[in-house]
């Protein structure tokens with residue numbers, strides 16, 4: 001699956017643009033976070049991307065086809081959209097609500113069979129919401145409804161899953177379940193795009209991020225080059241520090257907001273510096289299934305890789321990668337590996353000059 005959004009603009013009124021000249025690409029195996037302040041246009045962007053709203057300028061293409069010219073049925077065969085769980089939902093029971101998700105594949109008038117019912121049970125077990133199966137959707141909490149809507153989307157077995165603030169109404173545990181589900185789907189080859197108000201979630205999960213600013217400007221790229229203290233200041237008007245929390249097996253990045261300031265300037269991608277580092281990226285890998293994706297990723301960085309373990313991965317393997325590269329490339333590769341499921345990553349790096357001087 002490949003989605004391309006090409007030089008697009010949108011405004012509800014011509015005089016007030018919400019999105020201006022936005023371009024990005026999303027492919028199978030990528031997890032993309034969309035960040036931006038309230039009212040910047042994140043929901044609007046998702047609705048335009050899926051064809052629910054029409055771009056004023058530019059186009060979205062799904063596997064090369066202009067989405068404006070695709071029958072909705074063809075779009076919804078490939079794409080599932082999870083809206084924010086606000087507003088009223090019909091008094092359907094949870095089982096029927098999730099079964100609705102299968103209609104993009106089995107057809108609206110087909111009667112779901114045992115296979116579809118088994119899928120509903122399997123999805124609710126994976127998401128930890130089996131207890132809700134016989135309840136009505138208007139009798140469950142906002143967070144529970146959010147989980148049900150995610151199950152409904154997954155029931156359609158989409159190639160592209162788009163979620164609008166999926167974690168916002170959820171407690172810590174359910175946030176983790178949803179984030180883990182997204183990471184697992186991406187590892188299985190699906191593309192996931194999600195709007196979020198949590199830069200931490202972008203840093204810990206997203207291969208790529210897009211920041212939308214008020215007024216329509218946007219920036220897209222690898223998360224480590226986009227979600228930076230400088231861009232948080234410019235987009236949100238918040239001085240923040242990106243800190244690190246180290247556990248026995250992993251280093252987690254988190255954003256600590258310090259104070260509100262005047263937002264000024266347009267977000268910028270971190271420029272590649274020329275300062276070279278010698279770096280060792282050590283990974284504890286618990287899921288050998290990531291091997292093909294890891295190989296593809298290492299190929300993208302091959303000009304910078306001095307050596308890496310060539311042995312096939314096994315359960316609980318320690319793999320090491322030695323790099324000679326600009327600091328941003330080291331950070332970027334370490335980040336992309338860290339968002340694979342079941343991987344713990346630690347990087348040790350020194351400037352090359354220092355290494356040469358001993």
Ligand SMILES: Nc1ncnc2c1ncn2[C@@H]1O[C@H](COP(=O)(O)OP(=O)(O)OP(=O)(O)O)[C@@H](O)[C@H]1O
Nearest residue numbers: 012013018036037038039040041042043044045195
């Ligand atoms: N149906 C509509 N008609 C006119 N203006 C709208 C409509 N929906 C949204 N807007 C406006 O468009 C802008 C972008 O709204 P949108 O909901 O896309 O922002 P958002 O980034 O998703 O916000 P939030 O983080 O608060 O959910 C806002 O200024 C909003 O007031």
